[in-house]
Amino acid sequence: MAYQEVHIADLQPGSYVVQVLQQTGDVIVKHAGWVRTPAAIEQLRRKGVQVVLTDPEKRLEEAKATPAAEPANTDDEHSTRALFNDEWPKAEKALVQTQKVQRQMLDAVRHNNMIDLTLVHEVSAGLADSIARNQDVLLCLNRIAEQSDSLLQHSISCAVYMAAFARHLNMPTHKVQSLITAALLHDIGKALNPDYLQAEDYMAIPASLNALQKTANLAGEISLWISQHCAHLDGSGSPKISAGQIEKxxxxxxxxxxxxxxxxxxxxxxxxxxxxxxxxxxxxxxLDVELLQLFIKCIGIYPPGSVVKLTSGKLALVLENSAKKPLLPKVKVFYHSVHQHHLPARILDLSRQQEEQIDSCVDLKKYGLDVRNYI
Structure with missing residues (x-):
């Protein structure tokens, strides 16, 4: 059964909220959870919630008089960072689901069908949640993923980067999810014509916007971001607008x-x-220099999933960044490039030792190796 949009005035106790679609105010409610009581619904209303997305297949038969609603977790309540290994299966599930939905979106455009925006909202929320728990895991997984469909891979990678970027800027949850959705859909028009894949990005924008016009309930800001993403601050891009007219x-x-x-x-x-x-x-x-510097700081100089050569000649997979020492991430050593043999895999936190530093990034295929074998 498809998800349903429900106005806050029509929301009933026992409903399962998948996502907050419209909200005003400064306190942002997370997207998923049970709403058990009338008092909980009133709490959401006071927080500025206007429209939610519910799953009609999930329903509490007896909504008890519990004191609070599960969706009451807010952005100012910072959860503990999940351990890398604990987050891995969750991030992998979120990425696989995103790949599945994105294929459906591209196929829908190719066949001139409407995009099911509820599915896009769902996977956008899943990516945002994984990033919130431990962004390095999803960044790593995405970088080592290989897809035969370049358009599919590009859009998903942009969505993962956007999820990390928007959260790094402490944006509200609903804005983070909208930006992820925009990243997933920004090149959707390229599915209509393979020539677009070799052309400049701006040439496919009209096709993307035309495809999105057939989609019900698409936030106007998403279309606006997509329409402007090839604009340049000095007015030299497309469309011919300059800094003051280009949205963040x-x-x-x-x-x-x-x-x-x-x-x-x-x-x-x-x-x-x-x-x-x-x-x-x-x-x-x-490009916006301040935002670009923040983006680089967010994903790291050596993003998770990158393969690096250490000063000793050993090769390692970057796992986690160090906020205080961005040049010294946590890595997994697995091969010696000089002696050309495998090493017993071990995790090495470069920020906690003096012997090893990163010499350069490398393309593992030059050594006849596949990074996915060293996860």
């Missing part, structure tokens, strides 16, 4: 879109560090 969400989408294209393991020979330097050269004329 559009500037963020431009950054993640450009970064992903430059660093995609399947289509680029640039490492993350070189890509970051190249993007910084595009500021302040094309």
């Amino acid at each position: 969400g559009s500037r963020m989408l431009a950054i993640v879109n450009n970064y992903e294209k430059l660093t995609s393991p399947q289509h680029s020979k640039l490492g993350p560090l070189a890509a970051s330097r190249l993007l910084l050269e595009r500021t302040p004329h094309k």
